[in-house]
Ligand SMILES: O=C(O)CCC(=O)C(=O)O
């Protein structure tokens with residue numbers, strides 16, 4: 612098993628003794644600021660459930676393309692369903708992975724003229740009839756990762772000198788909770804090695820469960836470093852909402868996935884803890900010692916960050932899925948990039 616320079620945090624300490632809690636918070640403050648990527652253990656998510664989610668996902672990916680395309684995302688104005696390899700883009704370059712995107716299972720909203728465009732994001736998921744077990748296992752996984760990610764966000768709030776509930780009003784209720792079950796084909800099956808190109812994630816925090824193959828990398832001052840698989844753990848990284856809320860005290864990490872070696876493929880489950888699309892990201896007042904270390908929000912003309920959560924979500928969804936953008940959001944070309 613390869614070892615990693617990245618720290619391992621035990622999230623169960625959040626519910627432990629005051630000393631455990633204090634130790635966890637100190638650790639989060641340090642690692643979030645210095646590397647921003649870490650592993651989480653002690654989360655209580657069953658290994659049997661993880662194995663079931665990977666197994667049923669694999670059964671889906673093994674289906675013929677015509678069967679998978681029955682739930683193709685291009686059919687969904689809500690960005691739900693299956694994306695074939697090469698159809699998702701990062702910074703204009705195709706990602707060589709296939710995936711199903713799942714959000715909260717809700718009916719579409721009744722839309723009125725003049726409603727903000729992000730109201731189109733709410734709606735049902737698409738589930739494959741050929742693998743009926745996938746719906747139940749993925750919705751169970753979704754509940755579990757929401758629980759762990761919410762705990763982590765509380766720990767982040769404490770580490771930022773805030774009450775642990777400081778973000779609750781903007782993530783509770785109907786939030787943009789995105790789950791992806793992903794398969795990366797090996798290099799013998801694709802034209803280059805971009806499994807997923809370099810990017811920041813849009814939510815508060817991301818939890819990734821990876822299989823044993825590896826390929827996830829994070830950008831640091833010292834260059835790209837590997838995030839090798841650590842069995843039973845989640846990989847955590849910081850998203851744009853925490854960068855905005857802390858005026859860059861925390862930075863959303865740039866990361867990527869390089870395609871697996873020839874003859875292999877990789878599976879992962881990525882979960883992005885989001886916020887309500889109608890929310891505006893608050894600017895936290897940090898304690899003076901932390902405020903003195905803020906770096907400002909990174910200004911990247913190629914990736915503007917919006918404080919309006921709904922616009923921030925739409926920006927990244929439209930850019931990643933140009934087929935959905937063209938078909939369902941033709942009125943928003945300025946955001947397509
Ligand atoms: O598959 C992974 O390990 C990470 C995927 C990722 O970074 C993303 O989907 O945003």
Ligand SMILES: [Fe+2]
Pocket residue numbers: 810811812817866
């Ligand atoms: Fe990511």
